[in-house]
Amino acid sequence: MTGQRQLLVLSGGHPYEAEPFAGLLASFTGWTVKHLIHPEAETAIAEGAAQDAAAILFYDMPGYRFEDGKAATRPPSFTYRRAIADHFARGGGAVAMHHAIAGWAEWPEWAEMVGGRFLYAPGEANGAAHLDSGYRHDVRYDAIVLDPEHPVTAGLPSRFPLCDELYLAPVWGAAKPLLRAGHAFVRDNFYSAAQAVAGQMFSNTGWDHRPETDLIAWEKPVGAGRLVYLQPGDGPAAYADPNFRRLLANALAYVAPDLAVA
Known part of the structure; x- marks a missing residue:
């Protein structure tokens, strides 16, 4: 089909509802979608699976093993890191969605991207x-x-309601802020991730986290390409939301600018 572009979707490492997520992917127009799931995705990319991708949708959180109340971490392989760097170096784009901001704790360059x-x-x-x-x-x-x-953000209302998970986490280097959330990003409105890993869900006892930015979407250059981060996208309510679908479709089109927005 004229105008089709290759979209590589990465997931795994964090739970999500597979059938509603597949419905979200099926809603994309103008894309041929290839979906890879970790841990196999890391090997496939290292072997060249990203070479023909105009864009990558990162919906993954690799590099963790949760057990005994702790999060054990590991870095990605050198060949995986090189393949992702090469994708951006040749002008490929990416959208990192929701929990992708937590991926690869032992690969600092990913957080920089x-x-x-x-x-x-x-x-x-x-x-x-x-x-x-x-x-x-x-x-x-x-x-x-x-x-x-x-x-x-083209075609979106100036403000629109969402029901989704929010994060209290450090953000830097957002070259172009795109969305903020009408919510106070302060300690009392969030729960500690470390306490959740330790088995104490929905707790912030003794956790004195500082306030953080209310930005929930931004874009920035990476190599010769672009990356858009979208904090929304935790689950089926967001997947089905027409404004979120528009936002995601716009973001994918933007990071592969020769593809017109459907």
Whole structure:
């Protein structure tokens, strides 16, 4: 089909509802979609699976093993890292969605590409020490468009409601902020990720996390390409939301600019 582009979708490492997510992927127009799931995805990309992709949709959270109340981590293979760097170096684009901001805790360059990092344990991000990050499920909030003229936000209302998970996590290097959330990103509105891993879900006892930005979408250059990060996209409510679908379709078209928005 004229105008078709190759979209590589990566998932795995974090639970999600497969059938509704497949429905979201099936809604894309103008794309030929290839979906890879970790751990096999890491090997496939290292062997060249991303070479023909105009864009990659990262919906993965690889590099973790959760057991005994702790998060064990590992870095990606050198060949995987090189393949992702090569994708951006040749002008390929990417959208990193929701929990992808937590992926590859032992690959600092990934956090630099995304422009932020969700931490499951206290650690370093952007050269500074941080507590473990915060999460809050099923938050009802308004997404507020910051630049209605930007291709990623084109056709969206100036503000629209979502019900989704939000993160309290460090963000830096967002070259172009796109959306913010009408929600206070402060300790009292979130729960500790480290405590959740330890078996204490929905707890922030003794967790004195500092306030963080309310940005939930931004774009930035990576190599010769572009990356858009979208914090929305936790589950079926977001997958089916027409404004979220428009946002995601716009973002994919933007990072592969020779593909017109459907």
